[in-house]
Amino acid sequence: MTSSHHLHAIAAAHSIREARRRLEVLAAAEATTAPDVPDGLRSTVYGQRHAAGGHADPTATLTTERRRARVTTWAERLTRLNDRLAGIADMYRLPPGADPLQRIHTALPGLHGRPLGLLALHLADEDELARGWINQPPYRTRIPGECPGCRRRECLEVTTVGPATTRTVVCVADCRHTPDCPCPGGVEGVRHIWPRGAVAGAAPTRPKHRP
Structure with a gap:
């Protein structure tokens, strides 16, 4: 029988x-618009004056400025x-593979x-991290019905x-399994x-992400 940990x-x-698919899309789009000149390097050809005064030759006087605040890229995320995810898969000594998430799945x-329960907690943390980067709430939508656990509605x-x-269906009232x-x-x-x-009532005809 599939346990709640599995689910x-x-x-x-x-x-x-x-969420990773979205990160891949953002990283690909970012790669097509990223500037070629590294942060902190700027040529004086754009009107910046040399310390000695006057416009400098852009080839000979490419200067290093104080680095701007580092911006983490989508590719880095x-x-x-x-x-x-690879670290989690390795920690559990799962069979090798190119995609760490597929290894886990x-x-x-x-x-x-206990190992499965801990893995479920690790995945919940990674899910929250990934969705947090893209400002995405949980991929769930509200449905009518009564929780068979706590008997609350809506x-x-x-x-x-x-x-x-x-x-799967969860109760957002955060009720939990008890011995009885x-x-x-x-x-x-x-x-x-x-x-x-x-x-x-857990099968809406047109599922929508929760706003």
């Missing part, structure tokens, strides 16, 4: 993949994300217990990324999460 990890992995079904959200068969919770696959103390088909 949280899979949902985070799909969310990271979507993308590299950082992939490096962090492929290994998820075979992980259980507090269910369904994921909007990843294959339809892997979409009737929810199948629940892990005590872990936030409620279910496969989309397990919750009534």
Whole structure:
């Protein structure tokens, strides 16, 4: 049976993949507009005067100015994300591969217990980091229905990324599994999460990202 740890990890992995796609688009666009001259180097041909006075020859007097504040590029963020994911995959000694996120995703079904719970937390952190860079809220949308855990209404959200068969529902009231919770696959103390088909009304006809 798929546990809540599995569902949280899979949902985070799909969310990271979507955010990474956006980072790749931004990095590619940035590469086509990036200036050729490195930060801190500027020719006096643009009207800048030499310390001795008068306009200097632009070839002979290319001067190094005080470096401007460093701006982190999208490509650097993308590299950082992939490096962090590779670090997680290596920490769990997962089979090698070109894409660290795919390494993790492929290994998820075979992980259980505490290692899986920790991995789900790591992926949640990376998901928040990646979405924070692009100012993207969680890839979820509100749906009608009652939480089968806490019985509250208007507090269910369904994921909007990843294959339809892997979409999940969470309760944004932050209710968690308890020892007497009737929810199948629940892990005590872990936030409620279910496969989309397990919750009534969890299949909106036109999923939209939450504004």
